[in-house]
Amino acid sequence: MKKQKLSINIARLNADIEELGQIGINALGGLDRTTFTASELTARNWLKSHLHNLQLLVEIDQAANIWGKRKGEELLPSIVFGSHIDTVPNGGKYDGALGVLIALEVMRVLEENEITTRHPLQLVSFSAEEPNPFGLSTFGSRAVTGKLTKRHILNVTDGAGTPLTDALKAAGGDPDNFEKCLLQPEEISAYLEVHIEQGKRLLSRSIPIGIVTVITGIYREEITVIGEANHAGTTLMEDRKDALTAASELILSLERACLTHPSSEAVGTIGKMNITPNAPNIIPDTVCMTLEIRGESSKEIQEILAVFEIACLLVNENRSVQIKRKVILNQPPALMDEFVIQAMMENAETLDYPYYLLGSMAGHDAVHMAAITKSGMLFVPSLEGKSHCPEEESRIEDIEKAANTLLQTILSLDQKLDA
Numbered sequence: 001m002k003k004q005k006l007s008i009n010i011a012r013l014n015a016d017i018e019e020l021g022q023i024g025i026n027a028l029g030g031l032d033r034t035t036f037t038a039s040e041l042t043a044r045n046w047l048k049s050h051l052h053n054l055q056l057l058v059e060i061d062q063a064a065n066i067w068g069k070r071k072g073e074e075l076l077p078s079i080v081f082g083s084h085i086d087t088v089p090n091g092g093k094y095d096g097a098l099g100v101l102i103a104l105e106v107m108r109v110l111e112e113n114e115i116t117t118r119h120p121l122q123l124v125s126f127s128a129e130e131p132n133p134f135g136l137s138t139f140g141s142r143a144v145t146g147k148l149t150k151r152h153i154l155n156v157t158d159g160a161g162t163p164l165t166d167a168l169k170a171a172g173g174d175p176d177n178f179e180k181c182l183l184q185p186e187e188i189s190a191y192l193e194v195h196i197e198q199g200k201r202l203l204s205r206s207i208p209i210g211i212v213t214v215i216t217g218i219y220r221e222e223i224t225v226i227g228e229a230n231h232a233g234t235t236l237m238e239d240r241k242d243a244l245t246a247a248s249e250l251i252l253s254l255e256r257a258c259l260t261h262p263s264s265e266a267v268g269t270i271g272k273m274n275i276t277p278n279a280p281n282i283i284p285d286t287v288c289m290t291l292e293i294r295g296e297s298s299k300e301i302q303e304i305l306a307v308f309e310i311a312c313l314l315v316n317e318n319r320s321v322q323i324k325r326k327v328i329l330n331q332p333p334a335l336m337d338e339f340v341i342q343a344m345m346e347n348a349e350t351l352d353y354p355y356y357l358l359g360s361m362a363g364h365d366a367v368h369m370a371a372i373t374k375s376g377m378l379f380v381p382s383l384e385g386k387s388h389c390p391e392e393e394s395r396i397e398d399i400e401k402a403a404n405t406l407l408q409t410i411l412s413l414d415q416k417l418d419a
Contacts, residue, residue, distance in 0.1 A: 005408075007109075008106065008404055013400075017399075020046060023046060024039030024087065030089075030090035031087045034088070034089060036128070040171075043085050047066060047104070056068040063127055063144065063148075063168070065140040066125040076119045076418075080188055081124070081191070081193065081194075083098070083103070083195060083364075085100050092388065095195070096129055098394070102402065106410065118415070138365055138368060141365035143181050144182060150178040190376070191373050191375045192377070192378075194379075194406055197382045200384070207355065209379070209380075211377075211378060212378070213335070215333060215360040215367045216265075216295060217294065217332045219330050220291065222291075223326075224286065224324040224326075225244075225289075226321060226323075226324065227240075227243030227320075229277060229282055230282070231282070232281045246287075249315050253308060254311075256307075263300050266294070266303075270292075274287070290328075297333055298332055334368075336370065343412050346412070376409075382394055
């Protein structure tokens with residue numbers, strides 16, 4: 001098959017964005033389409049109906065991932081593309097959903113132009129990519145890559161006590177046979193994902209296409225600072241073992257370590273904190289907080305950690321407190337595939353679209369898919385760098401360019417990949 005210069009129907013894609021963007025909308029104009037809620041189930045049904053209308057083979061796997069398969073001419077592994085349709089609370093209509101809707105539009109264009117491909121093509125909408133009440137993000141992509149198994153989902157509930165297994169069944173999943181959703185590397189030729197950037201790098205450069213080279217590593221610790229509670233009015237300053245002031249020093253030391261690091265994209269945050277006893281007239285005796293560091297390489301993360309560890313030793317010594325640390329996540333950076341990156345660059349150039357190579361500073365389903373297949377991501381600029389909020393928006397002309405680049409990259413990879 002000779003590659004044809006097809007293009008997506010931007011008016012139709014825009015209509016899909018607006019229509020799906022009404023499902024789960026709240027009074028503030030944001031979307032409450034958290035995993036396995038009523039609104040998210042409605043969105044799932046919306047997507048499935050459109051896939052059925054295209055005469056695709058629609059399947060829901062044991063992790064409740066939605067698959068829409070288009071046959072290929074040859075017995076080859078599938079080229080898979082998509083993202084997710086769940087949102088954070090009061091989120092926006094582009095994060096995740098844009099990648100699924102562009103994938104849907106690609107399938108429509110191929111169908112209406114009667115284009116045949118060598119490889120089978122599969123649209124995927126992964127379950128529970130966002131943080132959710134069950135505490136298991138990137139749920140679907142971790143399940144199909146073997147990183148999340150049946151033992152991880154048993155006895156898990158949300159804040160209201162709803163078992164995850166019940167919610168999974170309601171979405172069409174099968175917790176009893178959960179591990180049957182596992183994909184083998186030989187089943188997939190490549191995985192492609194389009195996503196909004198969630199930052200300002202593309203916007204500040206007036207570049208419409210971002211081609212992702214690596215997805216950030218994410219390191220998290222639970223840190224407990226233990227001091228001594230005492231009367232806030234009668235305890236002299238020099239006699240205090242204040243856990244909160246000690247914790248404050250640690251927070252500022254992390255900020256300094258990141259600000260002085262050579263890479264501007266190495267970042268650190270302490271965004272969650274519990275203080276005990278949390279009373280106005282009692283010196284805090286315990287602070288429990290969560291540290292997060294992100295970097296494009298494990299080396300960057302370790303360099304920041306090394307500086308932070310020195311700060312812990314100094315605070316421990318100077319303030320007479322105990323500092324306990326527990327690693328709760330150490331997800332290494334995921335490199336995108338060079339062959340896929342090259343294909344994206346070539347097709348963007350052919351279409352005369354400026355592009356910029358960059359790392360993703362947020363995690364995505366592609367992190368896990370990269371463990372089993374060639375993976376790549378395209379970014380669309382985010383206006384004002386906003387995401388995870390009702391104001392999240394991308395220009396339709398940028399979306400069109402990303403969608404056309406994805407379409408041509410899929411056709412290109414279909415010809416170039418022999419497995």
